Amino acid sequence: MQKFDVHIIGCGSALPTNRHLPSCQVVDLRDKLLLLDCGEGAQLAWRKTGLSWQKITHIFLTHAHGDHVFGLPGLISTMGLLGRTAPLFVHGPSTLQTFVEFTMAHFCANMDYEVHFEAVDASQHQCIFEDRSMEVWSLPLKHRLPCCGYLIREKPGLPHIRREMIDFYGIPTWAINNIKAGKDWTTPEGETIPHSRLTTPPDRVRSYAYCSDTMPVAEMAEWCQGVDLMYHEATYAEAEADHALKYCHSTARQAAAVAKAANVGRLMLGHFSARYEDEQVLLNEAKEVFENTFLACEGLKTTI
């Protein structure tokens, strides 16, 4: 299986605590690094992941609240100081465009790399980026301002070659790529060996959904049906459900209900309110609804 990891840089909410940094995650998909949100201190905590700055190709921001974006100017500056030359793509609701442009104009002039802002329509569920190995889809969220989560999904890979069949038929190396791509093999004697006998099916397509800062969204059941891992904010416990409603956040139980409706593989909770010294209460409430739940924490690496 190729790499598909999620590293938690920060999973707190707006108020700083000794336990949590503000929101930031890194998705490492086959050594391409995607950043999800970029709270203050992200560049300082980054090095604990052991990942290389230079492999960050895209940053996906969910919304224009400081605890999700105040680390971006420092990160962009530092990559410039470190000699980055590859362009960087920052995606997010258009409400963040002036923030990125202001940062570039006032603090990052004369860098050796370019930063491109790509506006995401936070009201639409659609594919906003793809390359050879993945697609990224927007997930409209319900918060106090335009906000969207992201669904990252591998593209189907090629089938696996059955080594023993290749050896049996004496198939030369040059033919392997054709077979992987779907071709049958014809032996020198004229016998046609069907592609299906020479291969096993490709790896299952894996996916990760990042749902930060939102009230429960019913459509998530359809959009994220069967994802392997869902991160869903769980700012509050049930006792503070009125706060969740007032500030457009979710309780842990609501997050679990979303995960259950979407039949996800696992649910990771985060964006914890500073009021919880111990988030076990959140975990317990969620598990009553969806058992396969765990808590995010700084430094956690989850393999999908």
Add this chain to the structure above:
Amino acid sequence: MQKFDVHIIGCGSALPTNRHLPSCQVVDLRDKLLLLDCGEGAQLAWRKTGLSWQKITHIFLTHAHGDHVFGLPGLISTMGLLGRTAPLFVHGPSTLQTFVEFTMAHFCANMDYEVHFEAVDASQHQCIFEDRSMEVWSLPLKHRLPCCGYLIREKPGLPHIRREMIDFYGIPTWAINNIKAGKDWTTPEGETIPHSRLTTPPDRVRSYAYCSDTMPVAEMAEWCQGVDLMYHEATYAEAEADHALKYCHSTARQAAAVAKAANVGRLMLGHFSARYEDEQVLLNEAKEVFENTFLACEGLKTTI
């Protein structure tokens, strides 16, 4: 003696390291807190000082480089979340005005307190702020853009009452404040006791100079003559003197020469380049010129 402490929140330079945060200091003068610069992560490291957010009255920024200001938006937001109502005054070169205004407009609307930006003419040495107990003077620095340090000086206090003389003459409590303010005392028998016999001189006026991001400035010898403590950037060792020149910074030895010319009490070095795993080389080079030198480090509290 009343409180006059300097707390180091961060004393690194632009590149983040595991050892240092970017520039930020707190001056605690009689329980009024002044922030000097506000690098990224300042609000996260703040709590280690044990000081109260609400006592920050003024922030003095030296210049518009990210490692000196990227922590400001988060700090302002967090104080708002924590219910601050007292106005906050942010001083700095006019190049920072749009940064503060942008932050307020895009991320800090609807807070319960006001943030006022006060432009400082970075080319002039002048008093830019005073209250009952202190004066703050700008210190024009030589960097790659408008940049100014700050000199914080106590105002002279009142003389101390000589308790034994008060008792000897039976002077009533209601007269004490007049005597402190300079009045003589006339006994019921008509004898005049001069003020000077009833008091001892006020505490010596103390001062702190913050010189961040600058080449050596000759005028500092005059502007900072005799200050108790000077913080001076020492980004490089002598071996990297060409870098200091190129990027408009100082070597540790140059910082020491400035301190010596100004006859300061003590010199604190900071703004260390990330290349020094151990800053002892900087300390050694400075001490050859000015013995009473020490290194800043995160968490250090220096009493003046």
